[in-house]
Amino acid sequence: DAKTTQPPSMDCAEGRAANLPCNHSTISGNEYVYWYRQIHSQGPQYIIHGLKNNETNEMASLIITEDRKSSTLILPHATLRDTAVYYCIVRVRNYGQNFVFGPGTRLSVLP
Amino acid sequence: DAGVIQSPRHEVTEMGQEVTLRCKPISGHNSLFWYRQTMMRGLELLIYFNNNVPIDDSGMPEDRFSAKMPNASFSTLKIQPSEPRDSAVYFCASSESNRGGNEKLFFGSGTQLSVL
Secondary structure: OOOOEOOOEEEEEOOOOEEEEEEOOOOOOOEEEEEEEEOOOOOOEEEEEEOOOOEEOOOOEEEEOOOOOEEEEEEOOOOHHHOEEEEEEEEEOOOOOOOOOOOOEEEEEEO | OOOOEEEOOEEEEOOOOOEEEEEEOOOOOOEEEEEEEEOOOEEEEEEEEEOOEEEEOOOOOOOOEEEEEEEOOEEEEEEOOOOHHHOEEEEEEEEOOOOOOOOOOEEOOOEEEEEO
């Protein structure tokens, strides 16, 4: 059962910020929001995750709305190597819960 | 660390043959996951282990599929007998599972399986 909704595809110009939205309107208080990406023929790669507060790391920023019903992954300066499928996942905090991947958003960074 | 190591990278076999996929998780990780990816169905979780014990195998398609984790550093996924519809990329992933919620999955490079 998909808990997240993402647009199937997006384009972004190289060097510009890529903003990938995710809707998780049924998220519960103990569920984290995770983002992974999968570059063609490789295994998915962890990007970032958060619970309530906005998060930033060397790869991206995660903006979570105050009601936690949606979030945005921001790649500040997209490069051609960021072309990939991006997955937004919500997951319960307790150990033993699995990660369920939906269809994700196919981001194409254009030169 | 070398990351999650899967073998073989590619496997081509004939229908009816037994196939064994192998995975070495990252040292110190206590959870291991097997996923299957196809164009039609995307990434599907088949089974996951915690501390070498299978926790959820509800994603295993049928009895032809079996998975084992005899120790913390090795797992196998076996298909016997294999069928053409089993053709897919099989990924293994591991994580350091805890109750803090900061669990991150690390994936291997996958095994591309083709059953003719």
